[in-house]
Amino acid sequence: MQNRVIFCLAVILCVATAPTQGEYYSESVAAVPMQQKVTKLHFFLHDILSGQNPSAVMVAHANLTDGDKSPTPFGSVFAVDDALRVGPESNSEIIGNAQGLYVSSSQDANNFAIVMYIDFALTSGEFKGSSFSVFSRNPVSEPSRELAVVGGRGKFRMARGFAELKTAYFNGTTGDAIIEYNVSLFHY
Known part of the structure; x- marks a missing residue:
């Protein structure tokens, strides 16, 4: 009899407290229509x-x-904090930095490629404090190539788009490179 009473009290307690448990989400509401913006950026990354x-x-x-x-070499992982400059010259104005990782992903020395995850943060001008992220394969040995923009923050929140790259300078002995970026961002 005592076991039944304890069992019944336990069931009542569980049922009574169930509705008070929190939910993992809140009510969905219709989003206010936002106007999509397109921003084009041009800069040089000094790696x-x-x-x-x-x-x-x-x-x-x-x-x-x-x-x-x-x-x-193939399979190498690099941490980067590259300067973003207005020009290819090493003394041109710095407008931001690119921080992240890239991995040397090609075994073919004639078709050198890396896979990169890098956040491009702007530190001056209209977009100071904003950034966009690239996560893409970069076939470095091609004279021009395109990378995917997969996100952003600040004024580039919810960004998507692409970056067109051209190598302005490359030293095969040291690995030093200066890359011209033309970026098209679609954001809100």
Whole structure:
């Protein structure tokens, strides 16, 4: 009899407290229609692997590529904090920085490619404090290529789009590169 009473009280307690538990979501409401904007950006990314203060450093590499003398052997992972400049000159105005990772993803030395996740943050001008993110394969050995923009923050919230790249300078010995970016962002 006592076990039944305890059981009944436990069931009543569970039923009574069930509606008070929180939900993992809130009520959905219709979004206010927003006007899509298109922003076009032009800048130069300076990716420097050499010297006393490189902007890209290898943080991991595959044991299989120990004999590879390339500055970016297959399977290598690089952390980057590259300057974004208005021009290809090393003394041109800095307008932001690109921070993230890229991995050397091609075994074919003639078709060098990397896969990159990088956040492009602007630190001056109208878009100061905003950024957009690229997560894409970059076939570096091609003279011009296109990368996918997959998101953004600040004035580039919910961004999508593409970046068209051209190599302005590349040193095959050091791996240093200057890349021209023409970016088309669709955002709200």
